[in-house]
Amino acid sequence: MTNVLWLQGGACSGNTMSFLNAEEPSAVDLVTDFGINVLWHPSLGLELGDAVTEMMRDCVSGKIPLDIFVFEGSVIRAPHGTGRFNMFCGRPMQDWVAELAAQATIVVAIGDCACWGGIPAADPNPSDSVGLQYLKRAHGGFLGSGFKSKLGLPVVNIPGCPAHPDWITQILVALASGRAGDIALDDLQRPATFFKTFTQTGCTRVQYFEYKQSTTEFGQGTRKGCLFYEFGCRGPVTHSPCNRILWNRQSSKTRAGMPCTGCTEPEFPFFDLRPGTVFKTQKISGSVPKEVPTGTDHVTYMAHAAAARIAAPQWSKEDMFVV
Ligand code: SF4
Ligand code: SF4
Numbered sequence: 001m002t003n004v005l006w007l008q009g010g011a012c013s014g015n016t017m018s019f020l021n022a023e024e025p026s027a028v029d030l031v032t033d034f035g036i037n038v039l040w041h042p043s044l045g046l047e048l049g050d051a052v053t054e055m056m057r058d059c060v061s062g063k064i065p066l067d068i069f070v071f072e073g074s075v076i077r078a079p080h081g082t083g084r085f086n087m088f089c090g091r092p093m094q095d096w097v098a099e100l101a102a103q104a105t106i107v108v109a110i111g112d113c114a115c116w117g118g119i120p121a122a123d124p125n126p127s128d129s130v131g132l133q134y135l136k137r138a139h140g141g142f143l144g145s146g147f148k149s150k151l152g153l154p155v156v157n158i159p160g161c162p163a164h165p166d167w168i169t170q171i172l173v174a175l176a177s178g179r180a181g182d183i184a185l186d187d188l189q190r191p192a193t194f195f196k197t198f199t200q201t202g203c204t205r206v207q208y209f210e211y212k213q214s215t216t217e218f219g220q221g222t223r224k225g226c227l228f229y230e231f232g233c234r235g236p237v238t239h240s241p242c243n244r245i246l247w248n249r250q251s252s253k254t255r256a257g258m259p260c261t262g263c264t265e266p267e268f269p270f271f272d273l274r275p276g277t278v279f280k281t282q283k284i285s286g287s288v289p290k291e292v293p294t295g296t297d298h299v300t301y302m303a304h305a306a307a308a309r310i311a312a313p314q315w316s317k318e319d320m321f322v323v
Contacts, residue, residue, distance in 0.1 A: 001035050001036075001037045002034075002035055002036050002037060002067045002068060002175075002176035003037050003039050003064065003065055003066055003067045003068070004036055004037065004038050004039060004067065004068045004069075004070060004172070004176075005038075005039045005040055005059060005066055005068075005069055005070065005100065005104075006038065006040070006041040006042070006070040006071075006072065007040075007042070007069075007070070007071055007072070007088070007093070007096065007097070007100075008042050008071075008072045008073045009071065009072070009073035009074050009075050009076055009086055009093050009094075009097070009113070009114070009129075010073045010074035010075070010076045010086060010113055010120040010127055010129050011072050011073025011074070011111070011113055011114075012073075013042075013043065013072075014111065014161065014162040015072045015110045015111035015114075015160075015162040015163055015168070016041070016042070016043050016072060017162065018160075018162040018163060018164065018165045018168065019110075019165055019168050019169070020043075020165075021165045021248075022165035022166055022168060022169040023165065023166065023249065024166050024169070024170070025169050025170070025173060026169070027169065029169070030169060030172060030173065030176075034172075034173050034176055034177065035176060035177075036172065036173075036176050039055060039059070039064065039066075040052060040055055040056075052089055053089040053090060056089055056096060056100075059100060059103060060096075060099045060100060060103055062103060065105075066100060066103050066104045066105065067104070067105045067106065067176070068104065068105065068106045068107075068108060068172065068175055068176065069100050069101060069103075069104035069106070069107045069108070069149075070108045070110055070172075071097060071107070071108070071109055071110070071114045071132055072110045072111050072113070072114055073111070073113045073114055073120075074113040074114065074117050074118060074120040074121055074127070074129035074130060074131065075093070075094050075097055075114075075129065075130050075131070075132065075141075075142040076093065076094065076120070076127045076128065076129055077094060077127075077128040077129070077130060077142070078126065078127045078128035079128075081128070083095065085127055086127075094142065097132075097142065097143075098142075098143070101132070101143055101147070101149070101155075103150075104149050104150065105149060105150045105151050106149050106150075106151050106153060106156065106175050106180060107132065107143075107147075107149045107153075107155045107156070108155070108156045108158065108171070108172070108175070109131060109132045109133070109155050109156070109157050109158065109159075110158050110163055110168055111158070111159065111160060111161065111162050111163050112131075112159050112160065112161045112263060112264075112268055113129070113131070114131055114132055114157075115131045115132070115133075115134060115155075115157040115158070115159040115190075115266070116131040116134045116135065116136050116137075116141075116157075116159065116266040116268070117129050117130050117131045117134070117135050117136060117141075118131070118161065118268065118269075119161070119269055121135060121136070122269055122272045122273060123272040130142050132155045133145070133147055133154060133155040133157070133189065134157070134188070134266055136266045136267055137188075137266040137267065141155075143155065151180055153180060154185070154189050155189060156171065156175070156183070156185065156189060156191070157185075157188060157189040157190045158171055158190070158191070158194075159188075159190060159195075159263070159264045159265075159266075159268075160240070160263055160264050161263035161268060164194075164241075164242070164245060164247065166245055167191070167194050167241075167245070171183065171191055186239070188266065190239070190264070194240070194241050194245075195239040195240065195241075195264060196239065197239070197240075197241060197244065198235060198236060198237070198238060198239060198240070198294070199234070199235040199236075199238045199239075199240045199242050199243060199252075199254065199260045199262075199264075200235035200236045200238075200243070200254075200260075200293075201241070201243055201244060202241075202243030202244045202252075203235055203243045203252070203254045203255065204243075204254075204255050205225065205226045205227065205254060205255075206226075207316060207320075208224070208225050208226040208316060209226040209228060209236070210308060210316075211308050211309070211311070211312035211313070211316040212226075212229065212305050212308045212309045212312065213225050213226060213312060213316050213317055214226060214227075214228075214229035214230050215227050215229075215230065215231060215257070216230075218231060218257070218279065219257045219258070223257070223319050224318070224319045224320065227254060227257075227258075227259040227260075228281065228289070229281060229289070230280075230281055231259045231279055231280070231281065232259050232261075232277075232278065232279050232280045232281045232282070233254060233259035233260050233281075234259070234260045234261060234262035234265075234270070234291075235254055235259075235260040236293035236294060237262065237265075237291055237293060237294050238260055238262040238263075238264060238265055239264055239265065240260075240263075240264040242254075242260070243255065259279055261278070261279075284298075288301075288302060289301075
Protein backbone atom coordinates (compact mmCIF):
# COMPACT_ATOMS: atom_id res chain seq x y z
CA MET A 1 0.00 0.00 0.00
CA THR A 2 1.36 3.40 -1.00
CA ASN A 3 0.04 6.41 0.86
CA VAL A 4 -0.61 9.44 -1.36
CA LEU A 5 -1.59 12.85 -0.01
CA TRP A 6 -2.69 15.41 -2.62
CA LEU A 7 -3.05 19.08 -1.63
CA GLN A 8 -3.82 22.24 -3.60
CA GLY A 9 -2.34 25.71 -3.25
CA GLY A 10 -2.96 28.53 -5.73
CA ALA A 11 -4.88 26.32 -8.12
CA CYS A 12 -7.95 26.21 -10.36
CA SER A 13 -8.35 22.42 -9.82
CA GLY A 14 -7.67 21.88 -13.52
CA ASN A 15 -5.09 19.18 -12.83
CA THR A 16 -7.52 17.37 -10.55
CA MET A 17 -10.12 17.48 -13.33
CA SER A 18 -7.52 16.13 -15.73
CA PHE A 19 -6.45 13.39 -13.30
CA LEU A 20 -10.05 12.23 -12.93
CA ASN A 21 -10.22 11.79 -16.72
CA ALA A 22 -7.26 9.42 -16.84
CA GLU A 23 -7.75 6.23 -18.84
CA GLU A 24 -4.44 4.37 -18.92
CA PRO A 25 -4.54 3.76 -16.02
CA SER A 26 -7.59 5.44 -14.56
CA ALA A 27 -7.77 7.07 -11.13
CA VAL A 28 -9.84 4.09 -9.94
CA ASP A 29 -7.22 1.63 -11.27
CA LEU A 30 -4.65 3.33 -9.03
CA VAL A 31 -6.65 2.27 -5.99
CA THR A 32 -7.96 -1.12 -7.10
CA ASP A 33 -4.98 -2.44 -9.08
CA PHE A 34 -1.87 -0.56 -8.02
CA GLY A 35 -2.18 -0.38 -4.24
CA ILE A 36 -2.43 3.38 -3.96
CA ASN A 37 -4.15 4.62 -0.83
CA VAL A 38 -5.34 8.21 -1.24
CA LEU A 39 -4.96 9.57 2.29
CA TRP A 40 -6.79 12.75 1.34
CA HIS A 41 -7.56 14.89 -1.67
CA PRO A 42 -9.50 18.20 -1.71
CA SER A 43 -12.18 16.78 -4.05
CA LEU A 44 -12.09 13.11 -3.05
CA GLY A 45 -11.20 13.06 0.64
CA LEU A 46 -13.91 11.83 3.00
CA GLU A 47 -12.61 13.52 6.15
CA LEU A 48 -13.74 17.00 7.07
CA GLY A 49 -12.64 19.72 9.49
CA ASP A 50 -10.66 18.57 12.53
CA ALA A 51 -10.27 15.07 11.12
CA VAL A 52 -8.26 16.49 8.20
CA THR A 53 -6.09 18.56 10.53
CA GLU A 54 -5.39 15.50 12.64
CA MET A 55 -4.47 13.44 9.58
CA MET A 56 -2.16 16.23 8.37
CA ARG A 57 -0.45 16.38 11.77
CA ASP A 58 -0.01 12.61 11.76
CA CYS A 59 1.67 12.83 8.34
CA VAL A 60 4.00 15.57 9.56
CA SER A 61 4.92 13.62 12.71
CA GLY A 62 5.50 10.41 10.78
CA LYS A 63 2.71 8.54 12.55
CA ILE A 64 1.14 8.06 9.12
CA PRO A 65 3.87 7.23 6.58
CA LEU A 66 3.73 9.70 3.70
CA ASP A 67 4.98 7.88 0.62
CA ILE A 68 4.01 10.34 -2.12
CA PHE A 69 3.16 13.99 -1.49
CA VAL A 70 1.43 15.48 -4.53
CA PHE A 71 1.03 19.23 -4.77
CA GLU A 72 -1.16 21.03 -7.30
CA GLY A 73 -1.10 24.82 -7.61
CA SER A 74 1.42 27.45 -6.65
CA VAL A 75 2.84 28.00 -3.18
CA ILE A 76 1.40 31.34 -2.08
CA ARG A 77 3.78 33.39 0.07
CA ALA A 78 1.87 36.70 0.29
CA PRO A 79 1.43 38.84 2.23
CA HIS A 80 5.02 39.62 3.19
CA GLY A 81 6.18 36.01 3.18
CA THR A 82 3.60 34.86 5.73
CA GLY A 83 1.53 32.79 3.27
CA ARG A 84 -1.64 33.91 5.03
CA PHE A 85 -3.44 34.55 1.72
CA ASN A 86 -3.82 30.74 1.53
CA MET A 87 -4.84 29.24 4.86
CA PHE A 88 -5.51 25.51 5.30
CA CYS A 89 -6.37 23.64 8.47
CA GLY A 90 -5.68 26.67 10.60
CA ARG A 91 -2.28 27.65 9.23
CA PRO A 92 -0.70 28.93 6.03
CA MET A 93 -0.58 26.21 3.38
CA GLN A 94 3.09 27.02 2.81
CA ASP A 95 3.89 25.82 6.37
CA TRP A 96 2.17 22.50 5.71
CA VAL A 97 4.02 22.17 2.39
CA ALA A 98 7.42 22.69 4.01
CA GLU A 99 6.79 20.10 6.72
CA LEU A 100 5.11 17.52 4.52
CA ALA A 101 7.80 17.75 1.84
CA ALA A 102 10.41 17.09 4.53
CA GLN A 103 8.57 13.92 5.61
CA ALA A 104 7.62 12.56 2.18
CA THR A 105 9.46 9.73 0.48
CA ILE A 106 8.71 11.34 -2.90
CA VAL A 107 7.36 14.81 -3.77
CA VAL A 108 5.50 15.35 -7.05
CA ALA A 109 4.48 18.73 -8.49
CA ILE A 110 1.48 18.44 -10.82
CA GLY A 111 0.72 21.19 -13.30
CA ASP A 112 2.54 24.38 -14.16
CA CYS A 113 1.63 26.30 -11.03
CA ALA A 114 3.18 23.68 -8.75
CA CYS A 115 6.18 23.21 -11.04
CA TRP A 116 7.08 26.80 -11.92
CA GLY A 117 4.49 29.20 -10.49
CA GLY A 118 2.38 29.20 -13.65
CA ILE A 119 -0.39 31.71 -14.22
CA PRO A 120 -0.58 32.85 -10.55
CA ALA A 121 3.10 33.87 -10.79
CA ALA A 122 2.58 35.97 -13.93
CA ASP A 123 3.65 39.57 -13.50
CA PRO A 124 2.78 41.35 -11.17
CA ASN A 125 2.30 38.16 -9.11
CA PRO A 126 0.17 39.69 -6.34
CA SER A 127 0.03 36.42 -4.37
CA ASP A 128 3.85 36.10 -4.45
CA SER A 129 3.37 32.66 -5.96
CA VAL A 130 6.21 30.27 -6.64
CA GLY A 131 6.58 26.65 -7.72
CA LEU A 132 7.80 23.90 -5.41
CA GLN A 133 11.34 23.92 -6.79
CA TYR A 134 11.31 26.54 -9.54
CA LEU A 135 10.11 30.06 -10.21
CA LYS A 136 9.78 30.02 -13.95
CA ARG A 137 13.21 28.73 -15.13
CA ALA A 138 15.09 29.77 -11.97
CA HIS A 139 15.91 26.74 -9.83
CA GLY A 140 15.06 27.08 -6.17
CA GLY A 141 11.39 27.89 -5.79
CA PHE A 142 9.75 27.37 -2.42
CA LEU A 143 11.73 24.33 -1.24
CA GLY A 144 15.11 25.51 -2.47
CA SER A 145 17.45 24.17 -5.14
CA GLY A 146 19.06 21.67 -2.76
CA PHE A 147 15.81 19.99 -1.75
CA LYS A 148 15.68 16.22 -1.98
CA SER A 149 12.89 14.01 -0.71
CA LYS A 150 13.64 11.07 1.59
CA LEU A 151 14.27 8.88 -1.45
CA GLY A 152 16.97 11.32 -2.56
CA LEU A 153 14.97 12.72 -5.47
CA PRO A 154 14.31 16.36 -6.30
CA VAL A 155 10.68 17.31 -6.84
CA VAL A 156 9.34 15.31 -9.79
CA ASN A 157 7.76 17.90 -12.10
CA ILE A 158 4.78 16.94 -14.25
CA PRO A 159 3.95 20.27 -15.91
CA GLY A 160 1.12 21.28 -18.19
CA CYS A 161 -1.88 23.54 -17.93
CA PRO A 162 -3.25 21.07 -17.14
CA ALA A 163 -0.97 18.04 -17.20
CA HIS A 164 -2.33 15.25 -19.40
CA PRO A 165 -4.17 12.70 -17.22
CA ASP A 166 -2.07 9.75 -18.31
CA TRP A 167 1.21 11.56 -17.58
CA ILE A 168 -0.03 11.88 -14.00
CA THR A 169 -1.33 8.36 -13.42
CA GLN A 170 1.51 6.58 -15.24
CA ILE A 171 4.13 8.38 -13.16
CA LEU A 172 2.21 7.76 -9.93
CA VAL A 173 2.04 4.06 -10.76
CA ALA A 174 5.77 3.92 -11.51
CA LEU A 175 6.58 5.67 -8.24
CA ALA A 176 4.15 3.56 -6.22
CA SER A 177 5.53 0.33 -7.64
CA GLY A 178 9.10 1.12 -6.60
CA ARG A 179 10.36 2.11 -10.04
CA ALA A 180 11.34 5.68 -9.17
CA GLY A 181 14.92 4.85 -10.13
CA ASP A 182 13.79 3.98 -13.66
CA ILE A 183 12.31 7.42 -14.29
CA ALA A 184 14.88 9.54 -16.09
CA LEU A 185 14.35 13.22 -15.35
CA ASP A 186 15.38 15.97 -17.74
CA ASP A 187 17.20 19.12 -16.65
CA LEU A 188 13.91 20.63 -15.47
CA GLN A 189 13.08 17.52 -13.41
CA ARG A 190 10.39 16.37 -15.85
CA PRO A 191 10.10 12.64 -16.74
CA ALA A 192 12.05 12.41 -19.98
CA THR A 193 9.77 9.69 -21.31
CA PHE A 194 7.11 12.37 -21.80
CA PHE A 195 9.15 15.54 -22.24
CA LYS A 196 12.05 14.64 -24.52
CA THR A 197 10.15 15.10 -27.77
CA PHE A 198 8.40 18.22 -29.00
CA THR A 199 4.70 18.99 -29.25
CA GLN A 200 5.37 19.04 -32.98
CA THR A 201 6.31 15.35 -32.96
CA GLY A 202 3.29 13.68 -34.54
CA CYS A 203 1.48 16.89 -35.49
CA THR A 204 -0.63 16.39 -38.61
CA ARG A 205 0.53 19.77 -39.93
CA VAL A 206 4.22 18.90 -40.12
CA GLN A 207 4.21 18.67 -43.91
CA TYR A 208 3.02 22.29 -44.04
CA PHE A 209 5.68 23.27 -41.52
CA GLU A 210 8.37 21.65 -43.68
CA TYR A 211 7.34 23.68 -46.74
CA LYS A 212 6.71 26.87 -44.72
CA GLN A 213 3.05 27.06 -45.64
CA SER A 214 1.03 29.02 -43.12
CA THR A 215 -2.53 28.69 -41.95
CA THR A 216 -4.30 31.85 -43.01
CA GLU A 217 -7.27 31.65 -40.75
CA PHE A 218 -7.43 30.89 -37.03
CA GLY A 219 -9.16 27.64 -36.07
CA GLN A 220 -9.05 25.87 -39.42
CA GLY A 221 -9.43 22.52 -37.71
CA THR A 222 -7.29 19.87 -39.31
CA ARG A 223 -7.57 21.46 -42.74
CA LYS A 224 -4.56 23.31 -44.00
CA GLY A 225 -1.32 25.06 -43.15
CA CYS A 226 0.90 25.31 -40.10
CA LEU A 227 0.24 27.56 -37.11
CA PHE A 228 3.89 28.52 -36.48
CA TYR A 229 4.21 31.42 -38.90
CA GLU A 230 1.31 33.67 -37.90
CA PHE A 231 -0.56 32.16 -34.97
CA GLY A 232 2.22 31.76 -32.43
CA CYS A 233 2.33 27.95 -32.32
CA ARG A 234 5.10 26.89 -29.96
CA GLY A 235 5.09 23.26 -31.12
CA PRO A 236 8.71 23.31 -32.36
CA VAL A 237 10.05 24.78 -29.10
CA THR A 238 7.90 23.00 -26.51
CA HIS A 239 8.65 19.65 -24.92
CA SER A 240 5.48 17.59 -24.63
CA PRO A 241 3.97 14.40 -26.12
CA CYS A 242 0.63 16.04 -26.98
CA ASN A 243 0.68 14.65 -30.53
CA ARG A 244 1.92 11.21 -29.41
CA ILE A 245 -0.32 10.67 -26.39
CA LEU A 246 -3.50 12.29 -27.64
CA TRP A 247 -6.00 14.14 -25.49
CA ASN A 248 -9.23 12.19 -24.94
CA ARG A 249 -7.45 9.53 -27.00
CA GLN A 250 -8.36 11.37 -30.20
CA SER A 251 -6.87 14.80 -30.76
CA SER A 252 -4.57 17.62 -29.75
CA LYS A 253 -4.62 21.38 -29.88
CA THR A 254 -2.66 21.65 -33.09
CA ARG A 255 -4.66 18.89 -34.79
CA ALA A 256 -7.81 20.85 -33.96
CA GLY A 257 -6.42 24.13 -35.31
CA MET A 258 -5.34 25.67 -32.02
CA PRO A 259 -1.73 26.82 -31.58
CA CYS A 260 0.35 25.18 -28.86
CA THR A 261 0.90 27.83 -26.19
CA GLY A 262 3.89 26.04 -24.69
CA CYS A 263 2.24 25.12 -21.43
CA THR A 264 4.81 22.53 -20.36
CA GLU A 265 7.69 25.02 -20.33
CA PRO A 266 8.65 27.15 -17.30
CA GLU A 267 8.01 30.47 -19.05
CA PHE A 268 4.30 29.71 -19.49
CA PRO A 269 2.29 31.93 -19.68
CA PHE A 270 4.70 33.48 -22.15
CA PHE A 271 5.18 37.25 -22.07
CA ASP A 272 2.94 37.28 -18.97
CA LEU A 273 -0.06 37.37 -21.35
CA ARG A 274 0.64 40.94 -22.46
CA PRO A 275 -1.80 42.14 -25.15
CA GLY A 276 -0.67 41.15 -28.65
CA THR A 277 1.47 38.23 -27.49
CA VAL A 278 -1.12 35.44 -27.38
CA PHE A 279 -1.88 33.41 -30.53
CA LYS A 280 0.41 35.71 -32.48
CA THR A 281 3.88 34.92 -33.75
CA GLN A 282 6.38 37.46 -32.41
CA LYS A 283 8.54 38.67 -35.30
CA ILE A 284 11.65 40.66 -36.08
CA SER A 285 11.17 43.27 -38.82
CA GLY A 286 7.64 42.00 -39.35
CA SER A 287 8.65 38.76 -41.06
CA VAL A 288 11.26 36.64 -39.24
CA PRO A 289 10.03 34.70 -36.16
CA LYS A 290 11.79 35.92 -33.02
CA GLU A 291 12.02 32.33 -31.81
CA VAL A 292 13.12 29.67 -34.26
CA PRO A 293 12.76 25.90 -33.76
CA THR A 294 14.95 24.49 -31.00
CA GLY A 295 18.36 23.47 -32.26
CA THR A 296 18.62 25.93 -35.11
CA ASP A 297 19.61 29.60 -35.39
CA HIS A 298 18.17 32.51 -37.32
CA VAL A 299 20.61 32.37 -40.22
CA THR A 300 20.16 28.64 -40.75
CA TYR A 301 16.42 28.94 -40.30
CA MET A 302 16.09 31.71 -42.89
CA ALA A 303 18.18 29.85 -45.45
CA HIS A 304 16.15 26.69 -44.91
CA ALA A 305 12.85 28.60 -45.02
CA ALA A 306 13.73 30.33 -48.30
CA ALA A 307 14.72 27.04 -49.94
CA ALA A 308 11.63 25.26 -48.59
CA ARG A 309 9.28 27.92 -49.95
CA ILE A 310 10.87 27.67 -53.39
CA ALA A 311 10.70 23.89 -53.28
CA ALA A 312 7.12 23.77 -51.98
CA PRO A 313 5.02 21.51 -54.23
CA GLN A 314 1.50 22.53 -55.17
CA TRP A 315 -0.08 19.94 -52.82
CA SER A 316 1.53 21.65 -49.82
CA LYS A 317 -0.52 24.75 -50.61
CA GLU A 318 -3.80 22.89 -50.75
CA ASP A 319 -6.25 21.43 -48.30
CA MET A 320 -5.15 17.82 -47.75
CA PHE A 321 -8.21 16.76 -45.80
CA VAL A 322 -11.04 16.75 -48.30
CA VAL A 323 -14.42 15.58 -47.04
S1 SF4 B 1 0.96 23.51 -36.13
FE1 SF4 B 1 2.54 23.83 -34.53
S2 SF4 B 1 3.12 21.75 -33.90
FE2 SF4 B 1 2.01 21.54 -35.83
S3 SF4 B 1 3.60 21.53 -37.44
FE3 SF4 B 1 2.92 23.67 -37.19
S4 SF4 B 1 4.35 24.55 -35.67
FE4 SF4 B 1 4.52 22.32 -35.53
S1 SF4 C 1 -0.37 21.36 -27.22
FE1 SF4 C 1 1.05 22.77 -26.14
S2 SF4 C 1 -0.26 24.16 -24.94
FE2 SF4 C 1 -1.53 22.36 -25.53
S3 SF4 C 1 -1.34 20.94 -23.81
FE3 SF4 C 1 0.27 20.38 -25.29
S4 SF4 C 1 2.10 21.51 -24.62
FE4 SF4 C 1 0.32 22.45 -23.61
